[in-house]
Amino acid sequence: MIYHVAPFADNAGDIVIVDACQKLFSRIDPDIMEIEDWREDKRNYDHARAVFVGGGGMFIPDTKRNNNSGWRWNITPQQMRTIKPPIIVYSVGYNRFRGQEDFIPRFKESLDQLIPQAAFFSVREGNSIGRLEPYTVHTGLIKWQPCPAQFGGILYREIIKKPLSPYMVFAPAMDRQNLRGDISWLVPALRYATVCGWKLKVAGHIACDKEIIKLLDGIDYKFIDLHGKPAKEILQFYANADLVIGMRLHSLLIPFGFGVPIIPIVSHDKIEDWLMDIYHPEWGVDLQQYKINEQLMFRIDNYEHQVDLPIRDALWSVTMTNLQEIQRIVL
Secondary structure, eight states, X not given: OEEEEOOOOOSHHHHHXXXXXXXXXXXXXXXXXXXXXXXXXXXXXXXXXXXXXXXXXXXXXXXXXXXXXXXXXXXXXXXXXXXXXXXXXXXXXXXOOTTOOOOOHHHHHHHHHHHHHOSEEEESSTXXXXXXXXXXXXXXXXXXXXXXXXXXXXXTTTOOOOOOOOOEEEEOOOSOHHHHOOGGGGHHHHHHHHXXXXXXXXXXXXXXXXXXXXXXXXXXXXXXXXXXXXXXXXXXXXXXXXEEEESSHXXXXXXXXXXXXXXXXXXXXXXXXXXXXXXXXXXXXXXXXXXXXXXXXXXXXXXXXXXOHHHXXXXXXXXXXXXXHHHHHHO
16 A cells, blocks of 8 residues: 655646656555645554655645644654655655745754655755755755656646647746736736737636736736646646746646647746756746846747757656656565
């Protein structure tokens, strides 16, 4: 039995992560159970083959805030020590924003217990290993595991591009505006795209993304609410797109995995880190960048070059190597 410990997902990106992880892990053992809160779950894990910890950007101080770990897995170091099966920490994201409050001291204690205890400990972006250096002396034990959400074209071969009229997706991120920057700077470039003939669809990943509507007066678009939708519906939406301008990491990972051109809008270091992982830092447009609209319009006019399936396949090879190591641990 494998237990997959993941926070409840209604964010469109997290829904895809959990589904993609389950597809991957089922290659080892199809019997996977999802658990949201370790403290509230009363089952005995002593006879499990492994405890999987994953589910996206779990290293963040203020989501599922708690004093037990300082991050999203709400468990004390003492409780962690009592876990007998191997712990697999899988593709966990470092999600602390630029200028955001630091982690509480308990975070360091949690990492210093978990990293050496885990049989396999991996982060979502390679650069996250360096970002964790201030919090643990065990960074030499951390591996890199690319996010499974970017392998849609491999894991979901039943999802193919349908013959629809071409459309562009803009996926805003309307949470934590004080830490991201002024999103209104992007509006003239979106208007430019529609004038150039693009059919614009604006995708909401979480409930507050609907706030973007207030900024889009006078632009012809359709709002698509992906919040809480099934994974395959989200995947199909992005697979059918011809271009995606994304502020959320998974609004970029998902189309990237299907070979859809992307224009990343950088308002969080994790997107910059991912672009380094795929050797395309030049694809990104920083929200704080000088003359951002000129940069964005240029990329809209030259979007065909912002796709790289061979790199996706290279990341898949890393994933398969890691999965073989995990299989040796749990079987």
